[in-house]
Amino acid sequence: MSPPPPASADAATVRVPGAQFVTDGATRLKEIGFAALLLTLLGIALLTLLVLMIDVIVEGASSITPEFFTETPSRIDPESSGIAPAIWGTVWLMIVCAAFIIPVGVASAIYLEEYASRENWFARFVEVNIQNLAAVPSIVYGVLGLAFLVRGPLSLGNVVLAGGLTLGLLVLPVVIVAGREAIRAVPPSIREGSMALGATKWQTIWKQVLPASIPGIATGVILALSRAIGETAPLIVVGATAFATSTSTALLQEFSALPIQIFGWTADPQEAFKALAAGAIIVLMVILLGMNAIAIWLRNRYEQKW
Amino acid sequence: MEAGTHLTGGTPGGLGPLGVRRRRWGEEVIRALLFLAAAISVLTTVGILVALLTESIPFFREVGTKFFTESEWSPLFADPQFGIWPLLNGTFLITGIAILVAVPIGLGSAVYLSEYASPRVRKTVKPILEVLVGVPTVVFGYFALAFVTPEILQALGIKVGIYNALSAGLVMGIMIVPTIASISEDAMRAVPQGLREGAYGMGATKRQVATKVVFPAAISGIVAACVLGVSRGVGETMIVLLAAGLDPNLGINPVDGYATITTFMGAAADGDNPAGSIGYESIFACGLTLFFLTLLMNMIAIRFVRRYREVYE
Numbered sequence: 152m153s154p155p156p157p158a159s160a161d162a163a164t165v166r167v168p169g170a171q172f173v174t175d176g177a178t179r180l181k182e183i184g185f186a187a188l189l190l191t192l193l194g195i196a197l198l199t200l201l202v203l204m205i206d207v208i209v210e211g212a213s214s215i216t217p218e219f220f221t222e223t224p225s226r227i228d229p230e231s232s233g234i235a236p237a238i239w240g241t242v243w244l245m246i247v248c249a250a251f252i253i254p255v256g257v258a259s260a261i262y263l264e265e266y267a268s269r270e271n272w273f274a275r276f277v278e279v280n281i282q283n284l285a286a287v288p289s290i291v292y293g294v295l296g297l298a299f300l301v302r303g304p305l306s307l308g309n310v311v312l313a314g315g316l317t318l319g320l321l322v323l324p325v326v327i328v329a330g331r332e333a334i335r336a337v338p339p340s341i342r343e344g345s346m347a348l349g350a351t352k353w354q355t356i357w358k359q360v361l362p363a364s365i366p367g368i369a370t371g372v373i374l375a376l377s378r379a380i381g382e383t384a385p386l387i388v389v390g391a392t393a394f395a396t397s398t399s400t401a402l403l404q405e406f407s408a409l410p411i412q413i414f415g416w417t418a419d420p421q422e423a424f425k426a427l428a429a430g431a432i433i434v435l436m437v438i439l440l441g442m443n444a445i446a447i448w449l450r451n452r453y454e455q456k457w
Numbered sequence: 458m459e460a461g462t463h464l465t466g467g468t469p470g471g472l473g474p475l476g477v478r479r480r481r482w483g484e485e486v487i488r489a490l491l492f493l494a495a496a497i498s499v500l501t502t503v504g505i506l507v508a509l510l511t512e513s514i515p516f517f518r519e520v521g522t523k524f525f526t527e528s529e530w531s532p533l534f535a536d537p538q539f540g541i542w543p544l545l546n547g548t549f550l551i552t553g554i555a556i557l558v559a560v561p562i563g564l565g566s567a568v569y570l571s572e573y574a575s576p577r578v579r580k581t582v583k584p585i586l587e588v589l590v591g592v593p594t595v596v597f598g599y600f601a602l603a604f605v606t607p608e609i610l611q612a613l614g615i616k617v618g619i620y621n622a623l624s625a626g627l628v629m630g631i632m633i634v635p636t637i638a639s640i641s642e643d644a645m646r647a648v649p650q651g652l653r654e655g656a657y658g659m660g661a662t663k664r665q666v667a668t669k670v671v672f673p674a675a676i677s678g679i680v681a682a683c684v685l686g687v688s689r690g691v692g693e694t695m696i697v698l699l700a701a702g703l704d705p706n707l708g709i710n711p712v713d714g715y716a717t718i719t720t721f722m723g724a725a726a727d728g729d730n731p732a733g734s735i736g737y738e739s740i741f742a743c744g745l746t747l748f749f750l751t752l753l754m755n756m757i758a759i760r761f762v763r764r765y766r767e768v769y770e
Contacts, residue, residue: 178662185664186573192565193582196634200589206604207596258494266488267495280499286685286755287748288692290719291505293726294744298508302732320501327498353487381593384694384719388726388740410595417599417699425603432596439591 207436211429219430224394224412229423234431236395237412240311241380244408247315248379252326253372257361259323260330260368265356281324292321293388301389309390311406317385322375329371333364366453370446377442381435383410409435509748512741519735524742530705530716532739533725539739541746543705547622547715551697552690554626554711555633559686562630563637564679570638571645572667586635594632598699601628606700620702620714629696633686640685644678645671681761688754692747694719718743 222233259277267274296317300307307313337360345355386408393415395407409431416428517524520539527540566586570579606624610617617623648671656670672679702714703724716724722743730736 182662182664185667186569189565189569189573192562193569196562196566196589196631196638197582197585199631200585200592203592203596203600203604206600206608210603255494255497258491259498262488262491262495266491273495277495277498280502282759283752283755284498284502286688286692286751287505288694288719288751290692290694290722291509291744291748294722294741295501295505295508297726298512298741299504303508323498323501351481351484353484377591381591381595383593383595384698384723387694387723390726410593413595413599414695414699417595417602425599428599428603432599435593436596439593443591 204436207429207432210426211431211433214426214430215433219427224407224415224427226394229421229427232424232427234409234412234434237393237407237409237431238434240391240395240406240408240411243311243406244315244318244386245376245380247312248319248322249372249376251316251319252323252375255319256323256326256372256375257330257368259327260334261356261361263327264331264334265352265360281327284324288384289321289382290384290388292317293385295320296385296389309392309405311404314386314389314391314406314408317389318379318382321382321385322379325375325378326368326371329374330364330368333367333371334360336367337363366449370450373442373446373449377439377446380442381410381439383414386411387414409438505748509741509745512738513745516735516738516742519738520742528707530721533728533730533736537735541718541743543707544716544718544721544743545746546707546709547697547701547705548691548717548719550709550711550715551622551626551629551701551717552687554622555629555690556683556687558627558630559633559637559690560683563634563682563686564641566634566638567642567645567679567682568667568672571642572663572671583639586638589631589635592632594693594695595699597628597632598695598697601625601696601700615712617712618702618714620700620704621712622701622715623711625697625701626711628700629690629693632693632696633689636689637682637686640682641675641679644675644682647678648674677761677764681758684754684758684761688751688758691754692719692751694723698723718747722747 218231219233220238221235222231223236224234225232263274263277296313299305300313300316301309305313341359341363342355345359346352350358391406391408391411393407393411395405413428413431413435416424416431419425523539524541527538528542529538529540530543531538570582574582601624602619605628606617606619606621610621610624615623652670652674653666656666661670697715697717698720701717701720703716703720704714705716705721706713722740725736725740728736730740
């Protein structure tokens with residue numbers, strides 16, 4: 152990316168002569184004081200993030216050993232505790248979540264962009280609905296999963312499938328919104344060309360529109376998964392456990408997950424478990440940063456100018 | 458798409474006359490499947506309401522108006538009490554502390570990024586603030602319990618308990634900063650350049666332009682940002698569950714521990730409450746309260762955002 156030209160019409164770059172003409176000492180002091188205050192406030196936010204990172208690394212670095220990734224968590228012995236079941240649980244949750252949000256999210260986006268016209272009442276209704284879903288606290292999605300997936304009609308129990316689908320419902324709007332943007336960015340001329348050659352509407356979507364919008368959709372899916380991977384509250388409600396021992400989690404088994412493991416260890420009154428929690432946080436944050444880096448790379452690498 | 462629909466019928470097979478559409482069943486089935494997928498997000502909302510109501514109705518049938526009139530909350534005890542006020546008190550006390558932190562920091566950052574920062578600084582700082590959005594809340598919870606309470610509050614000589622509203626509120630405030638900063642910065646940058654130039658032309662200083670022209674012009678977006686911030690705080694679970702404890706408390710002293718609506722839900726769902734018990738149903742009654750609180754705030758925020766968009770577009 153090239154730096155923006157210095158002489159843009161941007162608000163902050165316009166040199167305003169008035170600022171230099173101030174000669175009154177008190178006014179100038181006020182100006183400087185105000186700017187310093189703003190900078191301090193911004194600094195507090197950035198500094199806190201820095202302190203958080205440093206604290207986690209200092210506390211958790213010693214926990215990260217090869218055994219940390221292969222052992223199961225112990226209720227009594229911090230020394231021999233590890234995150235193997237948590238990692239496998241998270242992997243399975245993400246597989247279930249992706250298997251749900253990719254087809255459903257992309258299909259929704261296609262329907263809303265290609266089939267329902269902008270004035271269609273259904274499209275508008277879905278839009279308002281997605282706006283409102285974004286404001287629903289994540290723990291309420293846990294309650295939804297508890298009522299319909301864990302117990303109630305499906306009665307799956309406290310299993311990976313229920314957890315993954317709950318997270319999927321939570322982040323589905325992210326995929327729909329990103330998918331719609333990616334599809335909208337494909338110029339109409341592509342569709343018209345395809346249809347002029349005799350392709351049906353679906354052939355046009357499947358062979359032309361979707362391939363052209365895959366980078367945008369993939370970015371949305373990764374961002375959705377990176378939101379899902381850190382969610383804890385809904386998993387607590389659907390009954391994930393910080394003391395799962397199995398590492399070969401199948402779809403219908405009790406499960407743990409990285410954020411659940413972090414929660415369990417942080418809440419433990421024994422001080423030694425805090426270091427394990429910090430270690431697990433490092434692992435989770437590294438995965439998260441990796442996912443975000445991939446999303447940014449995808450966006451820059453495949454960004455298409457029509 | 459209008460041009461295409463006329464042609465789709467005829468061309469690939471026999472040359473049908475233009476304007477006559479052959480019905481393609483495959484296309485219709487696909488359209489129906491796509492519609493079903495789009496309906497799932499609507500069904501999610503319906504599902505949330507149905508789930509919350511089906512378990513809340515038996516709860517309210519048994520508890521009735523005591524939910525709003527009594528002042529004690531202990532649905533899992535042998536002698537259960539069902540007054541929601543202690544949970545609301547904890548929720549709004551902690552969110553209030555968070556807002557006291559998040560509003561000055563968030564708005565200060567927004568004014569700086571919108572009015573003072575060079576494009577280069579803005580390009581560097583905004584992604585860092587976005588990292589703050591991506592930090593899982595359980596990590597903030599760890600930070601509040603394992604760092605802020607012992608290493609900052611207790612080190613400063615403030616007599617806080619292990620679980621206290623102060624640490625949860627401070628950290629929740631930091632969590633909310635990016636929400637407030639990014640929405641209100643968007644609002645400030647939407648203020649037309651002409652307003653700023655007009656003020657400068659009349660001899661206003663940079664600070665006067667920021668505080669007396671841009672800030673008031675963007676006020677509805679700024680209010681919306683703050684309302685959304687409150688809504689995020691009210692719905693937040695992990696920070697309070699880890700750092701504020703589980704004690705339903707009607708006090709206002711921030712050094713004490715408090716239960717909130719979300720912490721009760723998390724803790725009760727974590728424990729063993731058989732389906733159909735009043736303890737199980739109380740999770741849903743709390744969920745319903747939370748759902749309506751956040752929905753209300755979201756609607757207020759959307760209304761404010763609409764208003765500021767209408768002014769300058």
